[in-house]
Amino acid sequence: MLRNEERLLERDDIASRPRIVIIGGGFAGIAAAQALEGSGARILILDGQNHHCFQPLLYQVATGALATTDIAWPIRYVMRNREDVTVLMLEAQEVDPSRKHVKTRDGEIPYDFLIIATGSTHSYFGHDAWAEHAPGLKSVEDAIVIRGRLLRAFEQAEACVDPAQYQKLLTFIIIGGGPTGVELAGAIAEVARRTLPAEFRRADPRDARIILLEAGPRILPSYPERLSTYALEVLSKMGVEVRTHTAVETVSPSKVIAAQKAIEAGAIFWAAGVKASPAAHWLGVAGDRSGRISVAPDLTVPMCPDVYVVGDLARVNEADGAPVPQLAASAKQMGRYTGRSIKRRLRGEQAPPEPFRYKDEGSLATIGRNSAIVKLGRLELTGVVGWLFWSVVHVYFLINLRSRLLVAMSWVAAYLTYHRGARIILDQPQGATKESKKDPPTTKR
Amino acid sequence: MLRNEERLLERDDIASRPRIVIIGGGFAGIAAAQALEGSGARILILDGQNHHCFQPLLYQVATGALATTDIAWPIRYVMRNREDVTVLMLEAQEVDPSRKHVKTRDGEIPYDFLIIATGSTHSYFGHDAWAEHAPGLKSVEDAIVIRGRLLRAFEQAEACVDPAQYQKLLTFIIIGGGPTGVELAGAIAEVARRTLPAEFRRADPRDARIILLEAGPRILPSYPERLSTYALEVLSKMGVEVRTHTAVETVSPSKVIAAQKAIEAGAIFWAAGVKASPAAHWLGVAGDRSGRISVAPDLTVPMCPDVYVVGDLARVNEADGAPVPQLAASAKQMGRYTGRSIKRRLRGEQAPPEPFRYKDEGSLATIGRNSAIVKLGRLELTGVVGWLFWSVVHVYFLINLRSRLLVAMSWVAAYLTYHRGARIILDQPQGATKESKKDPPTTKR
Numbered sequence: 001m002l003r004n005e006e007r008l009l010e011r012d013d014i015a016s017r018p019r020i021v022i023i024g025g026g027f028a029g030i031a032a033a034q035a036l037e038g039s040g041a042r043i044l045i046l047d048g049q050n051h052h053c054f055q056p057l058l059y060q061v062a063t064g065a066l067a068t069t070d071i072a073w074p075i076r077y078v079m080r081n082r083e084d085v086t087v088l089m090l091e092a093q094e095v096d097p098s099r100k101h102v103k104t105r106d107g108e109i110p111y112d113f114l115i116i117a118t119g120s121t122h123s124y125f126g127h128d129a130w131a132e133h134a135p136g137l138k139s140v141e142d143a144i145v146i147r148g149r150l151l152r153a154f155e156q157a158e159a160c161v162d163p164a165q166y167q168k169l170l171t172f173i174i175i176g177g178g179p180t181g182v183e184l185a186g187a188i189a190e191v192a193r194r195t196l197p198a199e200f201r202r203a204d205p206r207d208a209r210i211i212l213l214e215a216g217p218r219i220l221p222s223y224p225e226r227l228s229t230y231a232l233e234v235l236s237k238m239g240v241e242v243r244t245h246t247a248v249e250t251v252s253p254s255k256v257i258a259a260q261k262a263i264e265a266g267a268i269f270w271a272a273g274v275k276a277s278p279a280a281h282w283l284g285v286a287g288d289r290s291g292r293i294s295v296a297p298d299l300t301v302p303m304c305p306d307v308y309v310v311g312d313l314a315r316v317n318e319a320d321g322a323p324v325p326q327l328a329a330s331a332k333q334m335g336r337y338t339g340r341s342i343k344r345r346l347r348g349e350q351a352p353p354e355p356f357r358y359k360d361e362g363s364l365a366t367i368g369r370n371s372a373i374v375k376l377g378r379l380e381l382t383g384v385v386g387w388l389f390w391s392v393v394h395v396y397f398l399i400n401l402r403s404r405l406l407v408a409m410s411w412v413a414a415y416l417t418y419h420r421g422a423r424i425i426l427d428q429p430q431g432a433t434k435e436s437k438k439d440p441p442t443t444k445r
Numbered sequence: 446m447l448r449n450e451e452r453l454l455e456r457d458d459i460a461s462r463p464r465i466v467i468i469g470g471g472f473a474g475i476a477a478a479q480a481l482e483g484s485g486a487r488i489l490i491l492d493g494q495n496h497h498c499f500q501p502l503l504y505q506v507a508t509g510a511l512a513t514t515d516i517a518w519p520i521r522y523v524m525r526n527r528e529d530v531t532v533l534m535l536e537a538q539e540v541d542p543s544r545k546h547v548k549t550r551d552g553e554i555p556y557d558f559l560i561i562a563t564g565s566t567h568s569y570f571g572h573d574a575w576a577e578h579a580p581g582l583k584s585v586e587d588a589i590v591i592r593g594r595l596l597r598a599f600e601q602a603e604a605c606v607d608p609a610q611y612q613k614l615l616t617f618i619i620i621g622g623g624p625t626g627v628e629l630a631g632a633i634a635e636v637a638r639r640t641l642p643a644e645f646r647r648a649d650p651r652d653a654r655i656i657l658l659e660a661g662p663r664i665l666p667s668y669p670e671r672l673s674t675y676a677l678e679v680l681s682k683m684g685v686e687v688r689t690h691t692a693v694e695t696v697s698p699s700k701v702i703a704a705q706k707a708i709e710a711g712a713i714f715w716a717a718g719v720k721a722s723p724a725a726h727w728l729g730v731a732g733d734r735s736g737r738i739s740v741a742p743d744l745t746v747p748m749c750p751d752v753y754v755v756g757d758l759a760r761v762n763e764a765d766g767a768p769v770p771q772l773a774a775s776a777k778q779m780g781r782y783t784g785r786s787i788k789r790r791l792r793g794e795q796a797p798p799e800p801f802r803y804k805d806e807g808s809l810a811t812i813g814r815n816s817a818i819v820k821l822g823r824l825e826l827t828g829v830v831g832w833l834f835w836s837v838v839h840v841y842f843l844i845n846l847r848s849r850l851l852v853a854m855s856w857v858a859a860y861l862t863y864h865r866g867a868r869i870i871l872d873q874p875q876g877a878t879k880e881s882k883k884d885p886p887t888t889k890r
Contacts, residue, residue: 050600050870067512069867074596076644077868086646089600089870106604141871151519155495155534159551199521201531422514423522425495425534426586 017042018346021102021109023092023279024117025052025075028311028331032115033085035339039346043084044109046102048091050074053140056328057394059180061143063150063187064195064423068140092118095282097304113306113342116279116293117335120312120326123275123290130251134173134270137180146269148425150188153266154196155425157203169266170208173256175248176272177214178222179365182231184269185212186368189238194369195420210240211265213258215247215272220365220373222325227373230382234371248272274326276313283307288315297355299338308342310334318358328397329361364390462487463791466547466554468537468724469562470497470520473756473776477560478530480784484791488529489554491547493536495519498585501773502839504625506588508595508632509640509868513585537563540727542749558751558787561724561738562780565757565771568720568735575696579618579715582625591714593870595633598711599641600870602648614711615653618701620693621717622659623667624810627676629714630657631813634683639814640865655685656710658703660692660717665810665818667770672818675827679816693717719771721758728752733760742800744783753787755779763803773842774806809835 018041022029025047033043054071061068076087094103095116101108122136135145150172157169170192174185192208212219212235219235219242220228235242243258250257255264276291283301287293292315293301299314301307311331316324324330334356341353362376364386372390374381381389463486467474470492481488499516506513521532539548540561546553567581580590595617602614615637619630637653657664657680664680664687665673680687688703695702700709721736728746732738737760738746744759746752756776761769769775779801786798807821809831817835819826826834 050596050868067514067867068871069512074644074868080644083646086603087644088604089597090604107606144871151495152534158531159533159535161552199519199525199532201528422512423495423519426513426589 018112019044019110020113020115020342021046021111022115022117023047023102024119024311025049025078025087026055026117026119026311026331027328028119028335029115029117030075030078031332031335032117032308032310032339033079033082033335035336036343037082037084039084039339039343041084041112041342041346043082043086044111045075045079045085045087046090046092046104046109047075047087048089049139050076050089051140052078054397055138056397058137058140058143059183059187061140061422062137062146062184063191064147064420065187067422068144072140092282095279095307097283097301097307100306111306113308113345115308115310115335115338115342116282116313117309117311117331118277118279118313119331120274120276120290122270123273124270125273127251130270133253134175134251134256134268136270137184138274144426146184146267147423149267149269150191151423151425154192154200154203154205154208157205157207157266158200160203166203167207167209168254168264170203170205171263171265172208172210173263173265173268174210174212175251175256175258175268175270177212177216177219177242177244178271179220179363181212181214181269181271182219182235182365182367184271185210185235185240185242186238186366186371189235189240190368191420193239195423211263212240212242213246213248213256214242214244217244219244223363223365223373223375224380227375227380227382231365231367231373234367238368274312279309279313298341298353299334299356308338310338316356316358324358325363327363330358333358364393366390463557464489464555465558465560465787466491466556467560467562468492468547469564469756470494470523470532471500471562471564471756471776472773473564473780474560474562475520475523476777476780477562477753477755477784478524478527478780480781481788482527482529484529484784484788486529486557486787486791488527488531489556490520490524490530490532491535491537491549491554492520492532493534494584495521495534496585497523499842500583501842503582503585503588504628504632506585506867507582507591507629508636509592509865510632512867513589517585537727540724540752542728542746542752545751556751558753558790560753560755560780560783560787561727561758562754562756562776563722563724563758564776565719565721565735567715568718569715570718572696575715578696578698579620579701579713581715582629583719589871591629591712592868594712594714595636596868596870599637599645599648599650599653601711602650602652603645605648611648612652612654613699613709615648615650616708616710617653617655618708618710618713619655619657620696620701620703620713620715622657622661622664622687622689623716624665624808626657626659626714626716627664627680627810627812629716630655630680630685630687631683631811631816634680634685635813636865638684640868656708657685657687658691658693658701659687659689662689664689668808668810668818668820669825672820672825672827676810676812676818679812683813719757724754724758743786743798744779744801753783755783761801761803769803770808772808775803778803809838811835 020041020043022032022045025045051072052075057071060066079085090104092102101110124130153169157166160166172188174181189210192205196205218228220231232242246259248258280287280293293309294315295309299308312326337356364374366372370384370387372386374386374389465486465488467477467490470490478488496517497520502516505511524530535549537547546555569575598614602611605611617633619626634655637650641650663673665676677687691704693703725732725738738754739760740754744753757771782801809819811817815829815832817831819831819834
């Protein structure tokens with residue numbers, strides 16, 4: 001029987017405690033739930049997926065270094081010690097701020113406070129059809145799709161009898177020179193130059209061309225120029241062709257037209273842009289250009305003082321007027337801030353809260369073996385030092401001890417041997433070598 | 446460029462060395478390739494999948510204890526030190542024994558010796574439509590489908606508001622009381638009783654009903670009666686309802702009719718039968734009732750002295766006339782025997798080989814924590830001793846060191862905590878909660 005015979009729609013009415021609904025179990029949603037510990041409220045986390053995913057390491061799954069389960073855990077596992085938190089694998093379909101209800105497939109859920117943390121998804125700048133030909137990297141499923149296409153191209157090259165087709169199969173295009181594009185390009189270069197060669201007999205994986213396309217004047221535009229230049233040098237040494245000032249005009253199956261030139265490819269990956277998940281219309285507000293919801297300095301939605309928007313979905317400005325960047329760190333900070341604000345309001349504090357202030361925790365991107373860039377305030381690290389810093393930080397932030405150990409072990413093993421242990425191609429999800437039947441699923445995180 | 450400008454169809458003609466084609470990279474195919482080391486021949490392994498899978502542990506992936514990549518490795522990785530072995534991710538479509546060619550999508554491949562090791566797949570006894578409603582467990586993809594359906598049923602129960610629907614969601618039916626069915630039922634019982642309860646708030650996973658249906662008079666019919674009885678007792682203690690003499694009449698979405706009674710379920714799994722992969726018609730021979738090819742005592746196909754059939758696909762009798770069982774151990778033994786036979790023929794030995802003799806290496810099945818049964822000749826083990834024996838044997842046989850370590854670590858961790866670390870639900874492959882759009886892919890191993 002259902003425990004205490006409670007029902008989805010009645011339970012919170014039975015209890016007199018305030019109800020807080022969190023939509024989205026990503027960094028922001030989890031941080032909010034954690035900050036609400038001891039609040040006395042009942043907390044409900046809704047997510048269409050059963051798992052929280054450590055997105056900064058997705059590119060390692062996409063290139064076969066880590067297993068999906070090394071970087072993803074059931075949300076309810078993360079929250080297992082919190083009797084006040086209920087996790088429901090349900091997608092929010094709509095919000096009614098006037099009646100204070102969230103609509104799901106299984107009925108309406110009332111709230112006293114609502115935290116919307118549905119994150120962002122790929123943006124193809126209006127060309128949604130490109131998604132099929134150039135999958136992006138936002139979810140575990142995306143990573144499996146990319147891994148499948150990448151490895152399958154090498155497999156097909158091994159069986160290939162036509163030299164032109166062979167070269168095409170071994171051409172990989174990454175669109176977008178931000179951190180994800182750089183990390184993906186670097187990892188693919190390592191797979192091609194180091195991991196695979198000893199295992200192929202007819203094809204030579206070192207023949208792979210890895211092309212990174214960036215529309216702007218330099219890669220990693222959010223980093224200081226010195227670090228961009230360093231990254232460019234390292235990538236070039238690794239054999240990645242970096243083409244800046246090269247805007248993509250068309251993406252079709254196995255072909256990209258950029259700067260008026262066509263390039264044929266064995267696989268194409270998208271790292272060029274994200275847009276907020278479509279939550280703005282739930283609240284009847286207009287999102288900004290990328291769909292983000294402009295929030296007040298206390299992260300509430302104007303006119304809806306009980307609705308908070310946090311993470312990638314929130315548009316809020318720093319003291320200097322620049323928008324807070326869409327990072328894991330800022331998402332966590334917003335979640336934590338919101339949890340604490342609500343806790344204060346529940347205690348009856350009347351004073352308006354201090355406005356949200358983003359604290360720069362630095363930004364990091366790894367390029368390859370022994371090479372990463374780190375910007376932390378005025379500190380700029382590159383090379384081995386940056387890479388060690390990056391490794392320690394990432395292992396540290398992985399949620400549970402077991403994964404930390406496994407990931408650390410996988411990395412040590414991979415470092416010593418260049419081996420990547422998670423290189424299986426799954427039949428279904430990539431389904432989809434070239435003539436993908438179905439778009440890769442998009443996340444709402 | 447293609448190394449040495451060799452082409453798929455020409456390479457083996459250029460080389461004067463004999464060509465051995467192995468179809469299938471399962472236990473039998475890999476063992477054959479390993480036994481052919483130093484033969485001087487050129488060996489080609491064809492498989493539609495890129496990976497070799499350690500099938501005996503698939504049920505652990507299906508129940509969230511291990512990651513897919515803990516038990517599967519690229520075939521070319523397994524063969525990485527063998528310069529004489531080329532692995533092509535290509536499915537064999539036909540064999541022409543008169544012209545000694547294998548047909549693939551990418552052209553014909555000539556052979557001097559052919560080893561067919563395409564294994565077996567699920568048998569639904571003529572009811573192929575049941576596959577959609579009751580997936581079986583033969584491949585990594587199957588395991589992901591089963592894991593998704595199992596975990597999703599608990600997720601849906603947590604959000605469920607209707608008591609009847611709740612009980613239905615938490616009813617799991619396993620059809621078939623052989624080793625796979627028993628292992629699956631035992632593992633599902635542990636997931637429901639031990640792993641999940643602390644993480645659910647509305648549903649109580651301990652409410653799960655786990656029903657194991659067996660058409661015959663007892664479970665584990667291939668084991669001595671004493672061990673069957675022991676397994677039955679342990680399963681019953683774990684809360685598994687075992688129903689013998691219960692033949693399944695119909696399987697529909699979320700419902701099974703067996704022994705004239707209908708049972709509704711949140712998920713249904715198939716462990717009732719296997720049939721050989723459809724290779725018999727390639728050779729123009731009639732398979733036996735389950736599609737196996739009857740081979741001569743030296744494992745060659747009558748009238749095709751250069752074609753060997755090994756593993757689950759081969760029907761060959763033991764000295765006492767009983768057919769050799771379809772096990773990993775027998776597949777490996779047949780592969781090894783065949784590799785050695787061909788090596789001898791390549792050296793020009795004229796003497797007919799000793800006939801293949803199956804050596805019983807024992808059979809093992811685990812039922813749950815601290816409980817396994819082992820039959821090894823006259824030795825019969827149960828309980829903790831059996832379970833320890835089972836654990837050591839399985840970890841030992843896992844192919845590579847890294848996986849051995851990881852699997853051992855995962856088990857130790859799971860044993861101590863009941864935690865199962867690989868419990869993510871993937872969006873695509875299970876695609877497929879109840880209204881599956883597509884049959885789970887079947888393997889050819």
